[in-house]
Ligand SMILES: NC(=O)C1=CN([C@@H]2O[C@H](COP(=O)(O)OP(=O)(O)OC[C@H]3O[C@@H](n4cnc5c(N)ncnc54)[C@H](O)[C@@H]3O)[C@@H](O)[C@H]2O)C=CC1
């Protein structure tokens with residue numbers, strides 16, 4: 151039986167932290183949730199939706215007496231928040247996060263929370279959406295979804311086990327990975343797809359008749375560009391934090407696009423079929439595998 155958390159503090163009260171809070175509240179694993187944020191309207195909404203019990207604009211004060219702190223801001227904000235809370239954490243307090251990149255966040259734990267490292271558990275839920283803010287938080291966001299934890303060498307087995315059990319109580323399936331591997335994997339299957347979707351959307355906007363094009367766009371366009379509606383600050387921070395893996399995979403995408411351009415210019419029907427077939431088969435197989443999991 152997972153030990154209940156008396157006081158959980160969310161630093162950043164949005165989709166990811168808010169959904170974590172709702173799931174833990176439903177599992178009766180948390181007694182009081184304090185939500186820290188900069189936007190008063192968002193915090194008021196978080197209280198109305200019972201995502202949090204208490205709102206605060208002061209991270210240092212909020213974390214006093216906390217058993218668990220969850221960093222749920224864009225990754226570029228996490229260092230400054232860690233610096234603010236460091237002198238105010240109880241020795242037993244566990245600190246974790248939901249950031250989409252992990253090498254940078256692991257470095258921030260080392261830089262700003264050197265005395266707390268045994269209790270620091272970097273994490274990343276592979277669930278979310280293009281929506282943001284406390285009003286987007288939902289109870290079931292993590293149900294059946296993967297969560298990757300990238301423990302530090304200093305992270306104790308006890309801290310790791312607690313965070314693992316909390317995510318499992320949210321319905322998630324928990325994996326462990328080193329931060330370098332994590333950032334390489336998610337550059338390929340999350341970060342670059344988002345950037346390609348932004349680039350594609352901008353290419354449509356650059357056309358003289360973009361309004362007409364958008365007017366006639368159908369479901370394929372809708373599916374391909376949904377993630378282009380994601381939060382700009384969050385994606386700026388991810389892109390800058392995981393620069394080298396993202397650049398390598400973006401360049402590989404350019405190579406693929408150039409290969410496609412060559413085949414189209416050559417009018418090479420057989421090679422074009424083979425090119426599309428490879429992607430189509432792989433996507434169908436992935437979809438079937440995932441629907442069985
Ligand atoms: N949106 C998604 O689908 C996923 C996001 N993530 C990661 O989770 C983290 C949070 O993302 P979301 O919940 O989607 O974002 P969100 O925009 O819904 O929530 C972030 C909240 O943090 C607040 N905030 C920003 N800077 C702050 C600061 N310095 N102090 C206090 N509050 C601050 C914002 O006002 C906002 O309410 C990010 O690091 C992101 O990379 C991870 C998995 C999925």
Ligand SMILES: O=C(O)C(=O)Cc1ccc(O)cc1
Pocket residue numbers: 249250275276277278279280340377
């Ligand atoms: O909107 C979607 O489908 C996503 O892909 C959400 C998402 C965004 C960032 C992450 O680090 C993980 C998941």
